[in-house]
Amino acid sequence: MAPIVRMNGINKRFLGVDALKDIDLELHAGEVHALVGENGAGKSTLMKILAGAHRPDTGTIVLNGQLVSFASPVHAQRAGIAIVHQEMTLLPDRSVAENVYLGREPVRRGHVDRARMQAATADLLDRLGERGITPRTPVRRLPVAQQQVVEIVKALSMDARVIAMDEPTAALAEHEVELLYDLVGRLRADGIAVLYVSHRMREVFDLSQRITVLKDGALVTSAATTEMTPDQLVRAMVGRPLDAMFPDRAKTRGPVRVSVRGGGNERLRDITIDLAAGEIVGLAGLQGAGRSAVARALTGVDPLTRGEVEVDDRPVRIRSPRAAIRHGIAHVTEDRKGEGLALRQTVRDNTMLVRNAVFGRSRIDVDRLLGSVGLAAGRTGQEVRFLSGGNQQKVVLAKWLAVAPKVLVADEPTRGIDVGAKRGVYELLRELACSGVAILMISSELPELIGMSDRILVMRDGHLAGELPAGSSEEAVMALATGSGA
Amino acid sequence: MTATQAAQPVRHNATSRGRVTPTLMVYLALVVLLVVGSVLVAMRGGVLLDHGGILNILTRSTVLGLVAIGQTMVILTGSLDLSPAYLIGLCSLIAAETMAGDPGMVVPAVLLTVGFAALVGLVNGLVITALKVNAFIATLGVALIIRGYLENTYTGPAGSVPRGFQHLGYDRIGPVPLSTVVMLVIAVAVWWYLTRTKGGYHVYAVGGDAEVARLSGIRTGRTIVMTHVLCSVMAGLAALFLVSRLGSGAPLVGADGGYDLESIAAVVLGGTLLSGGRGGVAGTIGGVLILATLDTVFDDLGVTPFLKDVVRGAVLIVAVALYARSQLARRAR
Numbered sequence: 001m002a003p004i005v006r007m008n009g010i011n012k013r014f015l016g017v018d019a020l021k022d023i024d025l026e027l028h029a030g031e032v033h034a035l036v037g038e039n040g041a042g043k044s045t046l047m048k049i050l051a052g053a054h055r056p057d058t059g060t061i062v063l064n065g066q067l068v069s070f071a072s073p074v075h076a077q078r079a080g081i082a083i084v085h086q087e088m089t090l091l092p093d094r095s096v097a098e099n100v101y102l103g104r105e106p107v108r109r110g111h112v113d114r115a116r117m118q119a120a121t122a123d124l125l126d127r128l129g130e131r132g133i134t135p136r137t138p139v140r141r142l143p144v145a146q147q148q149v150v151e152i153v154k155a156l157s158m159d160a161r162v163i164a165m166d167e168p169t170a171a172l173a174e175h176e177v178e179l180l181y182d183l184v185g186r187l188r189a190d191g192i193a194v195l196y197v198s199h200r201m202r203e204v205f206d207l208s209q210r211i212t213v214l215k216d217g218a219l220v221t222s223a224a225t226t227e228m229t230p231d232q233l234v235r236a237m238v239g240r241p242l243d244a245m246f247p248d249r250a251k252t253r254g255p256v257r258v259s260v261r262g263g264g265n266e267r268l269r270d271i272t273i274d275l276a277a278g279e280i281v282g283l284a285g286l287q288g289a290g291r292s293a294v295a296r297a298l299t300g301v302d303p304l305t306r307g308e309v310e311v312d313d314r315p316v317r318i319r320s321p322r323a324a325i326r327h328g329i330a331h332v333t334e335d336r337k338g339e340g341l342a343l344r345q346t347v348r349d350n351t352m353l354v355r356n357a358v359f360g361r362s363r364i365d366v367d368r369l370l371g372s373v374g375l376a377a378g379r380t381g382q383e384v385r386f387l388s389g390g391n392q393q394k395v396v397l398a399k400w401l402a403v404a405p406k407v408l409v410a411d412e413p414t415r416g417i418d419v420g421a422k423r424g425v426y427e428l429l430r431e432l433a434c435s436g437v438a439i440l441m442i443s444s445e446l447p448e449l450i451g452m453s454d455r456i457l458v459m460r461d462g463h464l465a466g467e468l469p470a471g472s473s474e475e476a477v478m479a480l481a482t483g484s485g486a
Numbered sequence: 487m488t489a490t491q492a493a494q495p496v497r498h499n500a501t502s503r504g505r506v507t508p509t510l511m512v513y514l515a516l517v518v519l520l521v522v523g524s525v526l527v528a529m530r531g532g533v534l535l536d537h538g539g540i541l542n543i544l545t546r547s548t549v550l551g552l553v554a555i556g557q558t559m560v561i562l563t564g565s566l567d568l569s570p571a572y573l574i575g576l577c578s579l580i581a582a583e584t585m586a587g588d589p590g591m592v593v594p595a596v597l598l599t600v601g602f603a604a605l606v607g608l609v610n611g612l613v614i615t616a617l618k619v620n621a622f623i624a625t626l627g628v629a630l631i632i633r634g635y636l637e638n639t640y641t642g643p644a645g646s647v648p649r650g651f652q653h654l655g656y657d658r659i660g661p662v663p664l665s666t667v668v669m670l671v672i673a674v675a676v677w678w679y680l681t682r683t684k685g686g687y688h689v690y691a692v693g694g695d696a697e698v699a700r701l702s703g704i705r706t707g708r709t710i711v712m713t714h715v716l717c718s719v720m721a722g723l724a725a726l727f728l729v730s731r732l733g734s735g736a737p738l739v740g741a742d743g744g745y746d747l748e749s750i751a752a753v754v755l756g757g758t759l760l761s762g763g764r765g766g767v768a769g770t771i772g773g774v775l776i777l778a779t780l781d782t783v784f785d786d787l788g789v790t791p792f793l794k795d796v797v798r799g800a801v802l803i804v805a806v807a808l809y810a811r812s813q814l815a816r817r818a819r
Contacts, residue, residue, distance in 0.1 A: 091695055094694060
């Protein structure tokens with residue numbers, strides 16, 4: 001049978017980096033096609049090209065035998081391709097029906113035909129067997145799983161024949177996932193082609209008929225789901241050589257500097273972690289598993305509401321970033337430009353920011369501090385926004401060195417910086433550890449995390465799924481992170 | 487499709503029962519205020535809601551009401567308009583000078599005034615959407631430009647309206663001024679527009695999330711420009727009412743009335759979210775009536791203007807804090 005959609009030789013570059021290299025993809029009616037890969041493998045980019053949010057540099061998309069090119073997502077929608085986003089694109093204060101027909105409201109004699117809109121929405125909800133949702137309810141009052149149903153109803157209301165779902169279970173609780181399974185089953189039965197983007201092994205094998213694996217923007221393999229084992233799939237996703245660019249690991253482990261017992265909050269449960277002087281502990285997990293939530297809890301951004309925390313064997317309560325800093329916990333945030341730096345201020349001002357704010361004004365040798373992170377002395381008066389990503393990250397590190405932390409939580413410390421600068425950050429982190437700082441490092445890049453860590457904690461769904469020793473394989477980490485048990 | 491309607495299952499909607507919407511809160515507050523005000527005024531030997539009192543409240547509500555109706559639409563899209571006060575002053579002069587006491591010039595003057603107001607709204611909207619200037623700054627800039635022109639060109643009232651045009655400001659239907667009736671008719675029309683038409687739906691969508699609206703194929707820029715045009719037209723109408731009462735145009739008639747900030751206060755008091763996407767005209771009219779009633783009560787009690795402003799400020803803050811609380815409670819559910 002001819003596919004509904006055939007994508008051929010898709011290439012896409014962003015700022016000189018290959019995001020997608022020569023990708024082919026076919027979607028068939030009544031088939032769930034799983035698209036898997038690590039963070040940054042190109043899944044989202046491919047999906048956005050299909051849905052008209054990006055245009056491919058080269059390559060073609062054939063829809064129902066016709067060559068198509070979409071100027072915008074609206075055009076793709078009109079052609080029958082809808083996308084169900086990971087983050088909701090609904091208006092919380094508008095009703096279910098109003099959201100479903102947003103921008104396409106049926107009109108009768110100059111006014112919106114609300115009766116027809118609500119009846120049509122109710123019909124679609126019935127078609128999905130969804131009886132708990134009233135078309136007139138404001139979306140704000142629906143639980144997340146039902147909001148997702150509304151997104152799918154919206155797609156169906158456009159007569160979509162192709163629905164792309166981006167990590168649809170990311171925001172769902174365990175029992176809500178079952179609901180989504182049913183829903184996807186019904187879409188299949190209706191002859192809709194589903195592109196299912198996920199990196200959860202279980203869902204991929206439960207739902208899909210075909211799996212395509214992307215890695216670093218290239219297609220690794222594409223096969224029928226029945227012809228693949230979870231083992232093979234994990235290997236296809238991660239298999240790459242480990243670079244020899246990481247400094248030597250610690251030989252000794254000092255006293256415990258910070259310990260969390262049974263910590264929890266809205267995003268986390270039952271977190272128990274010890275971080276000792278001299279070690280770098282890696283925190284792995286899929287996006288949304290709660291890695292950053294741990295970082296944000298330890299550093300008082302989104303504090304823990306349950307459990308005990310001790311710093312140097314003394315019980316402490318960390319209820320704000322200021323409290324965390326006072327207790328010697330530093331936070332290299334995930335979003336360097338948004339949260340880590342005052343971009344329009346100078347290197348000097350940024351370096352002194354935390355120290356001055358929390359410990360009062362005092363004189364220290366800024367040049368020496370910047371020198372220790374490898375920044376030339378001539379840079380102190382420059383505005384931070386003119387620095388390269390790597391040098392910006394050095395300023396962030398210098399900022400924290402200025403307060404002599406006991407614990408450093410580094411969330412994606414090498415994001416968006418080039419290979420040479422990465423190496424610099426690795427060495428700095430290791431030096432810091434050797435000087436007695438306990439480091440918790442988060443990274444979506446598994447080779448980096450494995451290369452740096454003295455041990456690895458793996459998170460899944462807001463709790464710690466397990467611990468792995470230094471030098472564990474990517475497969476082992478992924479198995480714990482996805483819960484595939486492979 | 488319609489065949490399934492009969493077979494539709496009963497849908498339970500427990501959550502919509504017993505909910506106090508901001509609009510309901512506003513009118514409850516208004517009733518409480520009227521009762522408390524009446525008692526206070528009675529203690530001083532007066533009557534709040536006699537013929538004169540009602541007339542006073544409604545007259546005060548009319549001009550502010552018009553401006554606030556326009557402001558409601560603008561704020562619902564997530565924008566803001568700081569220019570109505572000076573625009574009203576300029577429009578009053580355009581109307582009065584064009585009429586110059588000649589009954590034959592009434593219609594051209596009204597058209598010219600409304601047309602000019604619309605043009606200013608168009609400028610506001612285009613500066614915001616095309617030049618991407620923040621609405622606060624854009625409309626403040628336009629307000630300052632108009633003020634500069636007014637101060638440079640006029641030293642006091644100018645122009646005059648024919649006696650016939652004054653009917654608009656002084657005629658009454660029972661205790662209700664004609665102008666109030668016109669304002670309420672416009673309020674109903676705008677309510678219908680916002681809640682029943684496609685354009686109105688898009689106003690809420692743009693204010694709720696401009697990006698979501700854009701991706702749904704809504705022309706967000708056009709929606710914002712249109713609300714600004716309508717808002718300025720409302721200011722133009724307000725100017726016509728003021729002129730008909732004053733008999734001539736006055737450069738500072740809008741600024742003295744504080745219609746820029748006061749209209750925003752009325753909208754917010756009426757439960758419309760300042761960031762847009764939620765609220766409506768019904769609440770705004772309630773907010774306007776509350777502000778007008780407060781004024782009237784204070785006048786009857788002979789309270790100093792200073793205390794008046796203090797109480798108005800406090801009322802506004804308490805109201806918005808209450809809305810924020812009820813919103814939190816709903817989310818925590």
